[in-house]
Structures are given as C-alpha cells and as structure tokens.
Amino acid sequence: EAGVTQFPSHSVIEKGQTVTLRCDPISGHDNLYWYRRVMGKEIKFLLHFVKESKQDESGMPNNRFLAERTGGTYSTLKVQPAELEDSGVYFCASSQVWPSIEQYFGPGTRLTVT
Amino acid sequence: RKEVEQDPGPFNVPEGATVAFNCTYSNSASQSFFWYRQDCRKEPKLLMSVYSSGNEDGRFTAQLNRASQYISLLIRDSKLSDSATYLCVVTPANTNAGKSTFGDGTTLTVKP
Numbered sequence: 469e470a471g472v473t474q475f476p477s478h479s480v481i482e483k484g485q486t487v488t489l490r491c492d493p494i495s496g497h498d499n500l501y502w503y504r505r506v507m508g509k510e511i512k513f514l515l516h517f518v519k520e521s522k523q524d525e526s527g528m529p530n531n532r533f534l535a536e537r538t539g540g541t542y543s544t545l546k547v548q549p550a551e552l553e554d555s556g557v558y559f560c561a562s563s564q565v566w567p568s569i570e571q572y573f574g575p576g577t578r579l580t581v582t
Numbered sequence: 583r584k585e586v587e588q589d590p591g592p593f594n595v596p597e598g599a600t601v602a603f604n605c606t607y608s609n610s611a612s613q614s615f616f617w618y619r620q621d622c623r624k625e626p627k628l629l630m631s632v633y634s635s636g637n638e639d640g641r642f643t644a645q646l647n648r649a650s651q652y653i654s655l656l657i658r659d660s661k662l663s664d665s666a667t668y669l670c671v672v673t674p675a676n677t678n679a680g681k682s683t684f685g686d687g688t689t690l691t692v693k694p
Contacts, residue, residue, distance in 0.1 A: 511626070511684040524681055559625060569614060569673065571682065573625040
C-alpha cells in the first residue's frame with residue numbers, strides 16, 4: 469500500500485512569491501492533516517480535513533495560507549505571498565476514521581523562502 | 583508552559599542499555615497518546631500508541647498515567663538503530679479531531 473506522498477520535496481522561493489504544496493494521502497483515508505516544523509521548534513498543527521471539509525483550521529498562521537481538498541482526495545496548501553518566516557518543513561498526514569486514528573506522515577516539503 | 587513537555591535530552595547511551603523517556607501533557611481532556619520516532623530529516627513514524635493499561639512491543643514499553651498526565655517510553659537492550667528523536671504526541675478526545683500536539687522531542691544516540 470502506498471504511503472502519504474508530498475510534492476515537491478524541496479522548494480526555494482523568494483519572498484513575495486507563491487508556492488503550492490501538494491499532499492496525496494493514503495487511499496481510503498478520509499482524514500488529512502497539515503503540520504509545519506519551523507527550525508528549532510516543535511511540529512505544529514495547521515489544519516485538518518475530513519474528506520473535503522475543513523474540520524479544524526485553527527492552526528493556520530494567517531490568511532496568506534490557503535488549503536484545499538477538492539473531491540476529498542489530494543490536498544494543496546498555497547502560501548501567497550510567502551514571507552521569510554514561512555520557511556520550514558511542511559508535513560502532511562492522513563488517518564482513517566474511527567476506530568483507528570493513528571496518523572501516517574508524508575516525507576514533508578522543505579520550504580525555504582529567501 | 584507548553585501543552586506537551588518532554589525530557590530535553592539528549593540521551594547518549596551504550597548499546598544494550600535501558601533508557602526511559604518522560605512526557606507530560608497539560609490538557610486533561612486529552613484521550614489519545616502516541617510515541618513517534620523521527621530520524622534526521624525524515625518524517626515522523628508511528629512507534630506505538632499508548633494505552634492506560636500500558637503496552638509493550640518487543641523492546642519498547644509505553645505507559646500512561648492519566649491522573650498525573652504523564653506518559654513514558656522505555657527502551658530495553660538499546661540498539662544502534664534506535665538512535666533517533668522520539669516525539670510524544672497527544673490528541674483530543676473527539677474521535678475525529680486531528681489537532682495533535684507534539685512535544686519538542688527527545689534525541690537518543692546509542693553508541694557502540
């Protein structure tokens with residue numbers, strides 16, 4: 469069974485540019501999550517989809533971040549315009565619905581904003 | 583105070599040693615608890631879920647003390663391959679809630 473995949477693995481952009489990250493969850497997993505790890509800090513929750521609906525987006529830092537999950541399959545996270553403090557590793561994870569809520573992580577996208 | 587706090591580490595132990603990591607959480611409503619392992623520049627990988635009754639998987643034993651809001655991970659007979667960062671993760675009570683909170687992680691280095 470294929471795991472969670474993310475694209476791209478690395479992205480280097482200039483401040484003010486736009487970047488779109490993509491996540492493909494494990495097939496059949498209705499729950500999809502985005503997390504971010506900024507250098508020197510712990511992994512922090514950004515948001516949670518259940519199918520195509522946003523269940524919780526309380527971790528989104530500001531309105532420069534937009535996440536979508538059209539059709540309830542893959543998800544995209546767009547940062548527009550990017551700022552220096554957006555640099556970090558963006559992880560996507562997915563899980564089944566009850567009873568198993570263990571989350572399986574993708575390899576992450578390392579974003580560098582210069 | 584952070585919601586999830588872990589032993590700061592790092593832990594440097596010889597092969598064969600037994601090592602224990604501790605984690606405390608502040609949200610008493612938390613219901614699901616996990617230990618993840620993260621290798622350098624890799625994604626977190628689920629090591630084990632943690633249950634009130636305690637659970638064991640080979641050399642790894644996890645314990646949960648809800649009264650003290652405390653989680654532990656014990657690794658026996660450490661192997662070189664156990665070297666990694668161990669993350670304590672806490673998830674809310676709602677079965678469909680995904681807002682997992684991560685600790686900073688505790689780094690373990692097992693030396694020959």
